[in-house]
Every structure is written in structure tokens, then in C-alpha cells.
Amino acid sequence: MKFKDIRALATVQGPARTPSERLSRRCYSVEDMRRLAAKRLPGSIYDYIEGGGEDEVSLRRNRSSFDDWSFLPKWGSVENLDLSSSLLGGPVSMPLTLAPTGGTRLFHPDGESAVARAAEEARVPYGLAHLSTTPMEQVSAAAPGLRRWFNIEPMADKAELQAVLDRAAAAGYEALLVNVDCRAIGHRERDYRNGFTAPPSIKLKTVVEGALHPRWALGFLAHDAIAFPNLDAEIPQGPLSSTPDMWRTLLAGSYEPTDWDDIRDLRARWNGPIILKGVVNPNDAVTAAEIGIDAIQVSNHGGRQLDHMAAPLDMLPDIVDRAEGRLEIIVDGGIRRGSDVIKAIALGADACSIGRPYLYGLAAAGQAGVAHVLKMFRAEMTRTMMLLGVSTIQELRLEGRDLIRHRNAPFARTSPAPEASHGLEEMGIPS
Numbered sequence: 169m170k171f172k173d174i175r176a177l178a179t180v181q182g183p184a185r186t187p188s189e190r191l192s193r194r195c196y197s198v199e200d201m202r203r204l205a206a207k208r209l210p211g212s213i214y215d216y217i218e219g220g221g222e223d224e225v226s227l228r229r230n231r232s233s234f235d236d237w238s239f240l241p242k243w244g245s246v247e248n249l250d251l252s253s254s255l256l257g258g259p260v261s262m263p264l265t266l267a268p269t270g271g272t273r274l275f276h277p278d279g280e281s282a283v284a285r286a287a288e289e290a291r292v293p294y295g296l297a298h299l300s301t302t303p304m305e306q307v308s309a310a311a312p313g314l315r316r317w318f319n320i321e322p323m324a325d326k327a328e329l330q331a332v333l334d335r336a337a338a339a340g341y342e343a344l345l346v347n348v349d350c351r352a353i354g355h356r357e358r359d360y361r362n363g364f365t366a367p368p369s370i371k372l373k374t375v376v377e378g379a380l381h382p383r384w385a386l387g388f389l390a391h392d393a394i395a396f397p398n399l400d401a402e403i404p405q406g407p408l409s410s411t412p413d414m415w416r417t418l419l420a421g422s423y424e425p426t427d428w429d430d431i432r433d434l435r436a437r438w439n440g441p442i443i444l445k446g447v448v449n450p451n452d453a454v455t456a457a458e459i460g461i462d463a464i465q466v467s468n469h470g471g472r473q474l475d476h477m478a479a480p481l482d483m484l485p486d487i488v489d490r491a492e493g494r495l496e497i498i499v500d501g502g503i504r505r506g507s508d509v510i511k512a513i514a515l516g517a518d519a520c521s522i523g524r525p526y527l528y529g530l531a532a533a534g535q536a537g538v539a540h541v542l543k544m545f546r547a548e549m550t551r552t553m554m555l556l557g558v559s560t561i562q563e564l565r566l567e568g569r570d571l572i573r574h575r576n577a578p579f580a581r582t583s584p585a586p587e588a589s590h591g592l593e594e595m596g597i598p599s
């Protein structure tokens with residue numbers, strides 16, 4: 169090469185000026201963001217996000233279920249590619265929502281407000297957890313244009329329930345996300361081994377962890393103490409261990425036995441849409457439709473509750489068929505790529521929801537991190553649709569099952585059998 173050719177190749181990259189520019193140069197996938205979050209957080213806090221119930225079989229299956237499906241792209245032009253659609257009667261810029269996650273300020277001091285602002289900017293809904301660490305009204309004030317949903321348990325104490333519903337309605341929460349997978353709390357053994365508590369108790373191990381993660385420790389110490397301000401119940405002072413007792417303490421009334429009558433009761437009390445979260449059994453989807461529930465979130469709580477609970481994607485085709493379009497279907501669990509969302513929509517879901525991916529973004533870089541995760545999902549969905557040969561979410565839902573194939577599906581001939589016998593008969597072999 170001549171000197172001028174070499175000089176033409178020489179490039180100098182200036183320093184990144186904003187957090188989002190820095191992330192654009194470092195994080196090309198949710199997996200990159202996960203690695204960054206793992207570096208930023210003390211091990212016990214990271215494990216609280218990452219872990220699942222017992223042997224974590226559901227957790228792993230959530231992820232591997234997406235690998236069982238392959239795309240069958242079709243040839244043809246793709247024009248005016250558009251990811252927008254509607255969900256529960258309102259617009260979404262892409263078929264994605266942010267799932268509720270309790271204790272979010274443990275991961276970054278800006279917590280739920282940062283998540284809400286990023287979701288508002290991306291024009292996707294966010295489900296705020298009952299066990300959030302920011303008051304629901306403060307989240308509303310941080311992101312007034314956000315489509316926000318509120319996550320509760322089917323509580324037996326109706327006075328307590330009504331108080332929460334009134335508060336959520338007054339704070340502008342349009343829909344309820346009702347858990348039906350938390351009758352007991354999953355056995356999250358990583359948390360026991362780590363001695364995890366919320367908030368972290370101050371002992372030698374946590375002091376060492378904090379010293380090794382100074383950015384996290386300073387953020388934690390410089391901001392308000394972790395609390396659960398959406399609960400009206402009296403909460404004891406001090407750290408609560410991540411045992412069933414902790415949640416029982418926090419959600420006192422919710423652990424009384426509840427059943428379908430409590431869901432009917434909720435239906436009568438709440439004017440807006442209701443989403444049942446944690447359904448994997450097609451019979452429950454049918455019952456939900458029959459009693460006027462608007463949507464289900466097919467979910468096994470990200471593998472954190474009943475281990476060996478079916479992976480949501482595995483159950484999706486059955487649920488879609490049994491629901492017969494009577495309710496909307498959101499899927500969560502193991503979604504890490506835009507292509508995962510496209511697979512679920514092709515199988516008949518209306519939208520997908522993510523938990524850990526946005527928490528990685530939050531832990532790594534606050535609001536900019538969540539925004540970057542949403543940006544990556546949008547770019548991956550766009551690219552996947554382009555390569556698959558579909559222009560709109562509507563088209564994907566209509567033609568989806570022709571564009572995707574399970575690895576165990578029997579071979580299905582899509583064109584007529586060829587006339588020729590390939591000479592098999594001449595060889596004495598029936599064709």
C-alpha cells in the first residue's frame with residue numbers, strides 16, 4: 169500500500185460525549201448489557217435479578233424454547249416497515265412492554281422513575297410493581313405521558329384492595345396486571361446462599377461487596393433508604409430476608425386464599441383493562457376470557473416461582489388456539505432479542521414483555537441504559553422483519569405460522585408432490 173492509502177485508513181475516534189454514545193460503542197446486545205450490569209452490581213444483588221426457583225429449570229427453558237423455532241423467510245418486497253400496533257385499546261410504537269419488577273431502586277438509585285421515563289420516550293407501556301421502591305404517584309409525575317399499568321396480587325382483604333385500586337386510578341394507571349402465580353414464593357436458593365436481604369443489611373460481606381462496587385455503593389448510600397411506599401400495611405424497620413416470610417410481611421393480606429371469585433370481584437371493581445399475569449394453562453386462558461378479562465400475560469415469572477413450570481413460548485400456540493381471539497395475549501420470559509419478539513408474534517401473541525433485560529440496562533447506566541436496551545430491541549425487530557419479508561405487525565400476525573417452524577414439527581409439503589418417480593420403481597422400490 170502507498171502511504172496515502174494507509175493514511176486514508178487511519179481513523180481516530182473521539183471520546184463518547186453522552187452515556188448513550190458510550191453504550192452504543194460497548195453494548196451490541198442484551199448479553200453485552202448483562203455483562204456490564206454484572207460488573208456494576210454487588211454479586212448478591214446481581215444474583216437477585218438473575219436467579220430463579222430451585223434448580224432453575226424453568227429459567228433455562230424460557231431461553232432455550234426460543235431456539236426451538238426457526239424462521240422461514242419469504243421472498244418479496246418489504247415497504248414502509250412499521251413496528252407500531254395497538255395493545256389494550258391504545259397505541260404502542262412496538263409490540264413490547266416492560267414487566268413489573270419489585271425492588272428496582274436496589275439496582276440503581278433512579279429506579280422506577282428512570283425506567284418509566286425511558287419507556288415513555290420509547291412509547292411502550294410499563295407495569296409498575298406493587299413492591300416498587302418509588303411511590304406510584306412519583307412515577308406518574310416522572311413520566312406523565314407513559315402508558316402505565318399497576319401490578320397487584322388478588323388480595324383477600326377487600327378494604328386494602330379498594331384502597332390500592334383507588335390510589336392507582338387517581339395516579340393515572342390505566343390497567344391492572346394481576347399476578348396469578350404467587351400463591352407461595354419460589355425457593356430462590358442463590359438468595360439464601362448469598363444471605364440476600366432487602367435492603368442489604370450492613371455486615372462484613374456487604375461492606376466488602378460495596379467497596380468493590382463503589383459506584384453502586386455511593387448511589388445506594390447517597391439516596392433515600394429503600395422502602396416499599398405502595399404498600400399501606402405497616403412494615404417493620406430493617407432488612408427483610410428474601411424468604412417467603414419477607415413477602416408475607418410485605419403483602420400481608422394478599423396471601424389469604426384467593427380464587428376465581430376474587431378475579432370476578434376485581435373485574436367488577438376496576439373500570440379499565442385487566443391483564444392476568446402468570447397464566448400458562450390454556451384452561452385458565454379460557455376461564456379468563458369467559459369472565460371478561462381483557463388480556464393475559466403468559467408467564468412463569470421469569471422462572472422465579474414454580475420450577476418446571478412450562479416455558480411461556482411452549483404454551484403459546486395452544487393458548488392462542490383456545491383463546492380464539494377473545495382476549496389479548498402478552499408473553500414474557502427469556503426474551504433477549506428482537507427476533508424473540510417476532511417469533512412470539514408470529515405464533516399469535518399481541519406483544520411481549522421483558523424483565524431482566526431492562527434491569528441490566530438500568531443497573532449499567534440508569535435511564536440511558538434502559539433506553540439503549542429498548543433501542544436495540546427496536547433495531548433487532550426491524551432487521552428481523554426485513555429479513556423475514558414482512559412489513560407490519562398485522563401482516564406478521566396473519567401470516568406468522570407460515571413463517572416459522574418448530575424443530576420437531578413433521579415435514580409438511582407446501583408444494584404439490586413431483587410427478588417423477590426418480591427411477592425408484594425401476595429399481596423395484598415403491599415411490
Ligand SMILES: Cc1cc2nc3c(=O)[nH]c(=O)nc-3n(C[C@H](O)[C@H](O)[C@H](O)COP(=O)(O)O)c2cc1C
Pocket residue numbers: 216217218230267268269270297298299319347445467468469470471472500501502503521522523524525527
Ligand atoms: C428482579 C425481578 C423482580 C421481579 N418482581 C416482580 C414483581 O414484583 N411482580 C411481578 O409480577 N413480576 C415480577 N418479576 C417477573 C417479571 O415481571 C417478568 O415476569 C419476568 O422478569 C420475565 O422474564 P425475563 O426476566 O426473562 O424477561 C420480577 C422479575 C425480576 C427479574
